[in-house]
Amino acid sequence: MTSFRIDGGTLIDRHDVRRFTFNGEVLSGFGGDTVASSLLANGKQLVGRSFKYHRPRGILTAGAAEPNALLTIGRDGRRDPNTRATMAELFDGLEARSQNCWPNVNFDIGAANGLLGPLLGAGFYYKTFMWPAAFWEKVYEPLIRKAAGLGRASYDPDPGYYEKCWAHCDLLVIGAGPAGLAAALTAGRAGARVIIADEGAQLGGGLIAEGSSIGSKPADAVLGDLVGELHALPNVEIKKRTTVFAAYDDQVFGAVERVQKHLPEHEINPHRAMERLWRIVARQVVLATGAEERPIVFGGNDRPGVMMAGAMRTYLNAYGVAPGKRVALFANNSQAYQTALDLEARGIEVAAIIDPRTCPNIDYDGKARLIAGAMVRDTSGRRAIKSITVRHDDGSDEVIAVDALGVSGGYSPIVHLACHRGGKPVWSDAHVGFMPPENTDGMTSCGAVAGKTGIAACFADGGTAAVKALAELGVMSEAASLPGVEQAEEKADPIQPIWRVASSKGKAFVDYQNDVAASDIMLAMREGYDHVELAKRYTTNGMATDQGKTSNVNAIGILAENKGVSPGEIGTTTFRPFYTPVSFGALVGASKGMDFQPVRKSPLHGWAARNGAKFVETGPWYRSSWFPKDGETFWRDSVDREVNTVRTKVGICDVSTLGKIEIFGADAAEYLNRVYCNAFLKLPVGKARYGIMLREDGFVYDDGTTSCLGENHYFMTTTTALAAGVLTHLEFCAQVLWPELDVRMASATDQWAQMAIAGPKSRDVLSKIIDDDISNEAFPFLAAREVSMFGGRLKGRLFRISFSGELAYEIAVPAGYGESVADAIMAVGEEFGIAPYGTEALGVMRIEKGHVTHAEINGTVTPADLGMGKMVSVNKDDFIGRVMNLREGLVDPSRPSLVGIMPKSPSDKFATGSHILNPGDDVSLANDQGYVTSMCHSPTLGHAIGLALVKNGPSRVGEEVVIWNGLAGTTVTGILCNPAFVDPENEKLHA
Amino acid sequence: MSSLVKCPHCGLRPREEFTIRGEVATPRPSAGADEATWFDHVYLRDNPRGEHREYWHHSSGCRRWLVLTRNTLTHETSDVVDASTLKTEGAQ
Numbered sequence A: 001m002t003s004f005r006i007d008g009g010t011l012i013d014r015h016d017v018r019r020f021t022f023n024g025e026v027l028s029g030f031g032g033d034t035v036a037s038s039l040l041a042n043g044k045q046l047v048g049r050s051f052k053y054h055r056p057r058g059i060l061t062a063g064a065a066e067p068n069a070l071l072t073i074g075r076d077g078r079r080d081p082n083t084r085a086t087m088a089e090l091f092d093g094l095e096a097r098s099q100n101c102w103p104n105v106n107f108d109i110g111a112a113n114g115l116l117g118p119l120l121g122a123g124f125y126y127k128t129f130m131w132p133a134a135f136w137e138k139v140y141e142p143l144i145r146k147a148a149g150l151g152r153a154s155y156d157p158d159p160g161y162y163e164k165c166w167a168h169c170d171l172l173v174i175g176a177g178p179a180g181l182a183a184a185l186t187a188g189r190a191g192a193r194v195i196i197a198d199e200g201a202q203l204g205g206g207l208i209a210e211g212s213s214i215g216s217k218p219a220d221a222v223l224g225d226l227v228g229e230l231h232a233l234p235n236v237e238i239k240k241r242t243t244v245f246a247a248y249d250d251q252v253f254g255a256v257e258r259v260q261k262h263l264p265e266h267e268i269n270p271h272r273a274m275e276r277l278w279r280i281v282a283r284q285v286v287l288a289t290g291a292e293e294r295p296i297v298f299g300g301n302d303r304p305g306v307m308m309a310g311a312m313r314t315y316l317n318a319y320g321v322a323p324g325k326r327v328a329l330f331a332n333n334s335q336a337y338q339t340a341l342d343l344e345a346r347g348i349e350v351a352a353i354i355d356p357r358t359c360p361n362i363d364y365d366g367k368a369r370l371i372a373g374a375m376v377r378d379t380s381g382r383r384a385i386k387s388i389t390v391r392h393d394d395g396s397d398e399v400i401a402v403d404a405l406g407v408s409g410g411y412s413p414i415v416h417l418a419c420h421r422g423g424k425p426v427w428s429d430a431h432v433g434f435m436p437p438e439n440t441d442g443m444t445s446c447g448a449v450a451g452k453t454g455i456a457a458c459f460a461d462g463g464t465a466a467v468k469a470l471a472e473l474g475v476m477s478e479a480a481s482l483p484g485v486e487q488a489e490e491k492a493d494p495i496q497p498i499w500r501v502a503s504s505k506g507k508a509f510v511d512y513q514n515d516v517a518a519s520d521i522m523l524a525m526r527e528g529y530d531h532v533e534l535a536k537r538y539t540t541n542g543m544a545t546d547q548g549k550t551s552n553v554n555a556i557g558i559l560a561e562n563k564g565v566s567p568g569e570i571g572t573t574t575f576r577p578f579y580t581p582v583s584f585g586a587l588v589g590a591s592k593g594m595d596f597q598p599v600r601k602s603p604l605h606g607w608a609a610r611n612g613a614k615f616v617e618t619g620p621w622y623r624s625s626w627f628p629k630d631g632e633t634f635w636r637d638s639v640d641r642e643v644n645t646v647r648t649k650v651g652i653c654d655v656s657t658l659g660k661i662e663i664f665g666a667d668a669a670e671y672l673n674r675v676y677c678n679a680f681l682k683l684p685v686g687k688a689r690y691g692i693m694l695r696e697d698g699f700v701y702d703d704g705t706t707s708c709l710g711e712n713h714y715f716m717t718t719t720t721a722l723a724a725g726v727l728t729h730l731e732f733c734a735q736v737l738w739p740e741l742d743v744r745m746a747s748a749t750d751q752w753a754q755m756a757i758a759g760p761k762s763r764d765v766l767s768k769i770i771d772d773d774i775s776n777e778a779f780p781f782l783a784a785r786e787v788s789m790f791g792g793r794l795k796g797r798l799f800r801i802s803f804s805g806e807l808a809y810e811i812a813v814p815a816g817y818g819e820s821v822a823d824a825i826m827a828v829g830e831e832f833g834i835a836p837y838g839t840e841a842l843g844v845m846r847i848e849k850g851h852v853t854h855a856e857i858n859g860t861v862t863p864a865d866l867g868m869g870k871m872v873s874v875n876k877d878d879f880i881g882r883v884m885n886l887r888e889g890l891v892d893p894s895r896p897s898l899v900g901i902m903p904k905s906p907s908d909k910f911a912t913g914s915h916i917l918n919p920g921d922d923v924s925l926a927n928d929q930g931y932v933t934s935m936c937h938s939p940t941l942g943h944a945i946g947l948a949l950v951k952n953g954p955s956r957v958g959e960e961v962v963i964w965n966g967l968a969g970t971t972v973t974g975i976l977c978n979p980a981f982v983d984p985e986n987e988k989l990h991a
Numbered sequence B: 001m002s003s004l005v006k007c008p009h010c011g012l013r014p015r016e017e018f019t020i021r022g023e024v025a026t027p028r029p030s031a032g033a034d035e036a037t038w039f040d041h042v043y044l045r046d047n048p049r050g051e052h053r054e055y056w057h058h059s060s061g062c063r064r065w066l067v068l069t070r071n072t073l074t075h076e077t078s079d080v081v082d083a084s085t086l087k088t089e090g091a092q
Ligand SMILES: [Zn+2]
Pocket: B007, B008, B009, B010, B011, B058, B061, B062, B063, B064
């Protein structure tokens, strides 16, 4: 293998030899290399296959716009597909693989797609969709999926840690080329808080590739001085390897910092982020993102060895890599001539410079043959370029043998971030490119993105931009100057736009990554898709991961040329974040695995765990669902026992997850009266009341109990699921609807440990720890008040309410006392046979009692549908939902309403969600009578029971129906019944 | 959509701290208003191209309800006030 490494290279350290593999082959490079520069140094021009035609492709650029050299780097959980070789820094032990080729990059079967080229043209996907659907699914899609596509993501979890951060600054400088550096230095010296971000591993941008000297100093020494001063300024934060990928509203910028992606595995600090996602709030912004060199669209322009002229210069000067041994250049502008001079200075033969301009006005004094008024129309070579065919202005062709071709079709300012907030770039005939929009609030463009050329001009422009931006903040500053450098005189040397070489032989590519050729864009135009947004989607030009950085302007130029208008009239497609791809890891940050969402634990969690609870996730909560005892192997063994214990003795259940809201104020009673549909105005101190909250549209929102604990002091409980929603709703009512009411509220969910003590022996148990008289007379059903406990050592809140239907209490104590109180209750309850019970037993008992939850309160039911129509006040003037609850459709008596249901044969079972049909009707939703909302096995009754919403339900008690499980395809005969299966007369509650 | 919101109580805070309820509808009708008026209040919303008034709740901040006036075209937020002022100052 011939080495293309030559002398020089400002970025590389030749003492730091790094080994890596490319498609399994062991190669070496140096510290400071990118994967791309080390591949080129090793003579690897062919690095991948193209997306659609599987054509051999090489390295086109030396930066972020790279469309071809996408590699999969790393392995297992650290495998990153679609990594641009031009941006990936080389480290020792790096593993890189080509993508989109099989069996290998040198011999790829998919290349036969090239022969099918005529069938895969513009609109191919749309046209193919027209064929029979079965054909698409069985034949085309599997084939296309196998043949096309980019790298594959790893199935292994990424072991790396990622994080998100905020940053704030006076001035954000985006890009650290000469313009950005001058801006940062100007603002830094003036004392402003500056952040300067650059996507490269080193600051410098265009300065890095500058081989010659600046004034009397070598370019790299000038760069070293600039960076040194910036580092010394405490008010300047330098962010290397940081891509600002988006401009959002209110001057917030998204950026991703690749912190440790460039390190070998053994050097990665596991406590440090691999990548950081930054949101940067900047008072002012200087945009110094530079300009992208454009390829030229000519036949065979995708052959490995064809490279941007500027990239050649970067590889030569920064990495000490020769692009070839005999090089030609094809350029319509004078900047490319600097590449020729630099190549020749390093002893590389420049065979020819092909310039389509007939009389280029240039200062070139090198040895290369200048062919003016000519174009390259074709290239040859199987896996890399061997020769080019030049079409002279007299129409004759000449073949020139070369092993590399540098191309430059002009420069496209990198305007993306100036356009993310909706601004449209402006076409400039002088610059032959789209310039940043004129009005970009808070953002000043400078340097190459603003159309400046040359180090000195960019440096001066950066300083001026910073002065202007700081003036907006009222800060006076002086533009930093570059000592000893005179700005070169502007020469009349216009670039000549060239959108497509008309005499091209073979495919002339516009979008390398999506394999879109000039002929595809012409076809799209012929078929009527000549609007820039339509042409983009019809041809897929600019839709690949590079988002058309090297192709969009050429595509627009071709459209314009063919319509005979200016590219400005065609306009660009919309610029949207992200500028370059951002890893999912960075976007997810720390929110994965156990950190996906916070875990909420009840204050009684430890008590439940000690008692053997099985936990179930309910939103962020972990609730105890049942408490298996020795010998119980099946969950229902435990649940049935727990239910029987409560129904015959006594049980204790953690209900701390219910939402708890403290409500205060002189108008609190009036306020509650308006948010509940039932009456609350006259709730006396020491009493609890069940309440139903409606939405303004008249449907039930939530239910719960509210207790009056003192004058102007209420304590509301909500369901676990809607705790946050109810508080938000209450705040809306208090702040927006009735700000004139004196009422305040706060969530107290986490402040109280609350437990239900239920069962015929519950009073006996509580009497052992509560000092106050809690006899039926002293503390009747729905009593609610503060009680003294443990001989006055603790105060708690006691409520005589019941979800199970048994004699029951809920006791709330400050959260920190929760576990000890629960332990004490277990201890004094032992003689009564107390047992803990979980949410499963609670669920069974509420169905047995016919109590509703959000399985029934599903957003489509009214109080009347739930059998509670009489609760809705007819005396109150106003409450939330009053008017809409009386709408015609909501008072229809045939609405699905709550009813109990059980199987006719006690051994039959049925499932929640089953539909109810009339006997004899066809099994079809057309005959639907309603559906089962909840069901369980009732240990008390010894068979399955359920609740259902059925048309005219309550009036059909006793009717035989069909319970149809459409998913399982089964039917069971059922009987509609009273939903209160246990104690319908409420005798137990009042015992 | 605003990235930063100037809460009148807390100052400039990130959008992630807020919950958006939707357009400020017609004022809540009186209990005696007819069904059509109520229907408008509960269901009918504009979807303007331009200035739009919305309820934003500073749910991870001061927990006050705010009325935010923003331009759906330019994303410019021109005004943020405490929502109670709609009624107390008659700023409908
Ligand atoms: Zn606030």
